[in-house]
Amino acid sequence: MTEETRNFGTEVGRLLDLVVHSLYSDREIFLRELVANAADATDKRRFLALSDEALALPENPAIRISVDKLAQTIRIEDCGIGMTKEELADHLGTIARSGTAAFTSQLAEKKPEDRPSLIGQFGVGFYSAFMVADKVEVISRKAGHDEAWEWVSDGKGQYTLKSATREAPGTTILLHIKPDAEEFLEPLRLETVIRKWADHIALPIELEEDGAFKPVTEGKALWRRPKSEISAEEYADFYRHVAHQFDEPWATIHWRAEGTLEFSALLFIPSSKPFMPVEDVRASKVRLHVKRMFITDQAELLPHWLSFVSGVVDTEDLPLNVSRELLQATPVLDKIRKALVNRVLSELKAKAKEPEAFKAFLENFGVVLKEGIYEDTGHAADIAGLLRFESTREGSTTLDEYIARMPEGQEAIYYLAGEAGHLKTSPQLEGFAAKGFEVLLLSDAIDAFWPARLGTYKEKKLTSVSQAGALFEAAEADETVKSLCEKLAKALDGKVSAVSASTRLQDSPAMLVAAEGGPDLAMQRLLRRAGRPVFGLPPKLEINPSHKLVQALATRESVEDEAGLLLDLAKLQEGDLPEDPAAFVRRVAAAIAGA
Numbered sequence: 001m002t003e004e005t006r007n008f009g010t011e012v013g014r015l016l017d018l019v020v021h022s023l024y025s026d027r028e029i030f031l032r033e034l035v036a037n038a039a040d041a042t043d044k045r046r047f048l049a050l051s052d053e054a055l056a057l058p059e060n061p062a063i064r065i066s067v068d069k070l071a072q073t074i075r076i077e078d079c080g081i082g083m084t085k086e087e088l089a090d091h092l093g094t095i096a097r098s099g100t101a102a103f104t105s106q107l108a109e110k111k112p113e114d115r116p117s118l119i120g121q122f123g124v125g126f127y128s129a130f131m132v133a134d135k136v137e138v139i140s141r142k143a144g145h146d147e148a149w150e151w152v153s154d155g156k157g158q159y160t161l162k163s164a165t166r167e168a169p170g171t172t173i174l175l176h177i178k179p180d181a182e183e184f185l186e187p188l189r190l191e192t193v194i195r196k197w198a199d200h201i202a203l204p205i206e207l208e209e210d211g212a213f214k215p216v217t218e219g220k221a222l223w224r225r226p227k228s229e230i231s232a233e234e235y236a237d238f239y240r241h242v243a244h245q246f247d248e249p250w251a252t253i254h255w256r257a258e259g260t261l262e263f264s265a266l267l268f269i270p271s272s273k274p275f276m277p278v279e280d281v282r283a284s285k286v287r288l289h290v291k292r293m294f295i296t297d298q299a300e301l302l303p304h305w306l307s308f309v310s311g312v313v314d315t316e317d318l319p320l321n322v323s324r325e326l327l328q329a330t331p332v333l334d335k336i337r338k339a340l341v342n343r344v345l346s347e348l349k350a351k352a353k354e355p356e357a358f359k360a361f362l363e364n365f366g367v368v369l370k371e372g373i374y375e376d377t378g379h380a381a382d383i384a385g386l387l388r389f390e391s392t393r394e395g396s397t398t399l400d401e402y403i404a405r406m407p408e409g410q411e412a413i414y415y416l417a418g419e420a421g422h423l424k425t426s427p428q429l430e431g432f433a434a435k436g437f438e439v440l441l442l443s444d445a446i447d448a449f450w451p452a453r454l455g456t457y458k459e460k461k462l463t464s465v466s467q468a469g470a471l472f473e474a475a476e477a478d479e480t481v482k483s484l485c486e487k488l489a490k491a492l493d494g495k496v497s498a499v500s501a502s503t504r505l506q507d508s509p510a511m512l513v514a515a516e517g518g519p520d521l522a523m524q525r526l527l528r529r530a531g532r533p534v535f536g537l538p539p540k541l542e543i544n545p546s547h548k549l550v551q552a553l554a555t556r557e558s559v560e561d562e563a564g565l566l567l568d569l570a571k572l573q574e575g576d577l578p579e580d581p582a583a584f585v586r587r588v589a590a591a592i593a594g595a
């Protein structure tokens with residue numbers, strides 16, 4: 001059979017170069033990556049065999065590793081699902097995943113000690129073999145197929161594919177170890193690496209010793225063992241494996257539910273943000289096992305507002321040959337989902353009692369949690385109760401603490417949503433400061449939306465300061481101010497729904513507030529930026545009769561030009577852009593030249 005030579009996809013070339021050269025100091029993780037692939041492949045075959053007996057795994061499946069010191073090779077064998085010729089080319093010759101380009105550029109930018117954490121998250125694991133090997137051979141036979149294929153590459157741009165023989169289905173990876181990586185050919189060193197990186201793998205790993213394979217790890221499902229027998233180190237190792245993280249777990253939640261529903265769950269919350277933006281990770285990563293057997297990681301066992309939680313749920317209450325349709329329809333999973341959400345929430349509540357540690361959690365995942373208020377009305381109040389916010393009075397406060405501080409006469413919880421840098425100086429706050437009302441300063445994009453969705457917290461209405469006009473009675477304006485308001489309203493017709501004299505402005509000349517029943521200004525701003533239509537009346541403009549600028553305008557006959565300028569100033573102060581920046585610059589220039 002002839003040999004075919006193919007080129008790696010361009011991205012693979014760049015990636016290989018980076019992986020090999022920048023992860024040099026952590027190269028023992030190659031073993032974890034290859035063993036994890038072998039275990040996944042075995043899980044896949046085991047699952048497919050449920051509906052096709054011909055694919056059944058051999059007795060005592062294991063991952064078998066052997067070393068040939070003379071030939072300077074390490075061989076890693078599994079009896080998993082295997083790969084066809086095209087799968088070898090697709091999986092090991094290209095990178096199909098999106099985000100890999102981002103990965104390569106990030107990898108180059110990261111500090112060396114932070115680099116390994118990127119590898120697992122992007123599924124470039126196989127290529128880590130080239131950190132220790134100058135040639136990698138992969139001989140694979142797909143379960144259910146007769147022919148086997150051999151993929152060979154030196155990791156320098158090309159690989160070859162040719163027909164091969166393999167007695168049984170599965171995959172063999174043969175690493176030709178580089179001279180400077182010879183340490184891994186020492187059985188003791190290799191054993192240490194296996195224990196360190198692969199102890200949690202739920203499939204035994206055996207190492208060849210004097211011609212026989214001896215188990216190095218037991219392949220025991222960690223989540224099935226009693227808590228008291230598991231060390232923090234074992235939990236952390238397992239966490240890193242399931243979560244593709246490299247830090248310590250911030251929370252480890254391990255319990256067994258017994259009674260009407262039986263399952264074991266081992267869940268983790270990371271202590272640092274994953275590399276992918278947390279908002280983009282939509283699906284839960286919790287794996288579903290049935291009687292220890294891996295079934296799927298796509299059962300969405302947790303809602304997406306808890307998508308940062310990873311781990312394993314193992315139940316007795318589903319049949320082993322559970323089908324995709326059954327997974328979607330079964331009430332068992334719904335009950336498990338409910339139990340998991342409640343358990344995670346109660347863990348978060350307990351942890352919230354230590355504000356410092358909890359702050360770190362909220363900084364990492366608070367944004368995701370807030371989406372729960374929007375999406376899960378059943379838990380919205382619980383979630384809101386966990387959050388901490390900056391306010392005009394406190395660096396960090398909960399809603400309950402805020403309520404406890406509310407002075408007599410304050411009925412609602414007031415908040416201002418917008419961009420972090422602009423909040424504290426917003427003219428919207430001036431009237432509240434004068435009244436002695438504290439205002440929550442919310443600066444995440446989603447903050448423009450969830451308070452309106454939540455509506456009330458402990459019977460206190462969440463009210464945006466831009467919608468709290470009723471708090472401030474209309475000022476008794478004199479005739480000149482009244483006539484200025486009329487002139488401005490005419491000049492700004494269509495852009496604002498009314499112009500009035502403000503009672504709350506102290507230092508700023510003007511500000512925009514939402515029209516009666518109109519959407520919060522921060523929400524309007526976000527909708528506009530996203531190109532969405534904004535419904536409701538345009539905002540109202542309040543002017544400050546005691547401000548010099550307003551007093552100067554009041555003496556003018558015509559305010560056609562200045563009206564636009566005043567509106568733009570109000571917008572700028574909110575962190576918004578003038579409608580027509582060029583016209584704004586012209587007006588300011590003309591005003592200064594005229595002064």
Ligand SMILES: Nc1ncnc2c1ncn2[C@@H]1O[C@H](COP(=O)(O)OP(=O)(O)OP(=O)(O)O)[C@@H](O)[C@H]1O
Nearest residue numbers: 037038041080082091120122123124125126127171
């Ligand atoms: N031993 C194996 N048996 C069968 N398929 C394999 C094996 N090793 C790798 N593959 C295939 O090659 C693909 C690429 O592997 P690679 O390790 O680069 O990424 P991944 O396993 O998808 O992601 P990650 O390593 O982050 O979990 C795998 O998804 C799998 O389809």
